[in-house]
Amino acid sequence: xxxxxxxxxxxxxxxxxxxxxxxxxxxxxxxxxxxxxxxxxxxxxxxxxxxxxxxxxxxxxxxxxxxxxxxxxxxxxxxxxxxxxxxxxxxxxxxxxxxxxxxxxxxxxxxxxxxxxxxxxxxxxxxxxxxxxxxxxxxxxxxxxxxxxxxxxxxxxxxxxxx
Numbered sequence: 422x423x424x425x426x427x428x429x430x431x432x433x434x435x436x437x438x439x440x441x442x443x444x445x446x447x448x449x450x451x452x453x454x455x456x457x458x459x460x461x462x463x464x465x466x467x468x469x470x471x472x473x474x475x476x477x478x479x480x481x482x483x484x485x486x487x488x489x490x491x492x493x494x495x496x497x498x499x500x501x502x503x504x505x506x507x508x509x510x511x512x513x514x515x516x517x518x519x520x521x522x523x524x525x526x527x528x529x530x531x532x533x534x535x536x537x538x539x540x541x542x543x544x545x546x547x548x549x550x551x552x553x554x555x556x557x558x559x560x561x562x563x564x565x566x567x568x569x570x571x572x573x574x575x576x577x578x579x580x581x582x583x584x
Contacts, residue, residue: 423568424544424559426508428535432558436528443525445488445495445517449533452478458487461494462512469573470510473502486530488513488522498526500534500542504569508534508542524556531557546570 450458455478459471477484477499488496498511508530513522534542544553546568553559 422547422550423562423564424547424550424553425562426531426542426544426553426557426559428531428540428542430558432556433528433531436524436556440521440525440528443488443521445490445520445522445525447486447488447525447529450478450483450485450487450497452483454487457494458485458497462497465514466510466512470512473499473510477502484533486526486533488517488526490517496522496526498530500530503545504543506534506539506541506543507545507569509545509547523552527553527556 455475458478459474462474463471474485474497480501484501485497485499487494494514495517496511496513498509500508502510508527511523511526511530513526531542543562544559547553547559550559550561
């Protein structure tokens, strides 16, 4: 399900207060860090997300923000990767979840989008819908189960007859 976020909502101000004490530093990724970020995303998430990080990093400035603690990568968030105006993918390492880092990445990424002139953001194929509804009053976008990812090429697992 795709979600829509109003970047001018008062909920954004409330979110700014919620992420104030996040233990991580959130910043725009630098191009020389791209290989580190992609390796980390590949290890913790998926090759599909590595492709989206590559697309987001191709922008100037990069459309990828990272979260670090003590110089170590613990999370990332992208925008304008699969399509303009899209937030995501985003992820936080499993051992750092529940500390507000995902919220901080969401907030800072949406503010970067707003600074680039967006009034709304689309969260494509949102995983934790309740998380986004609670954080930024995201609204479901009605559809007939059709979205930008329809027809996405998938790697097939070899079957026994293929061997």
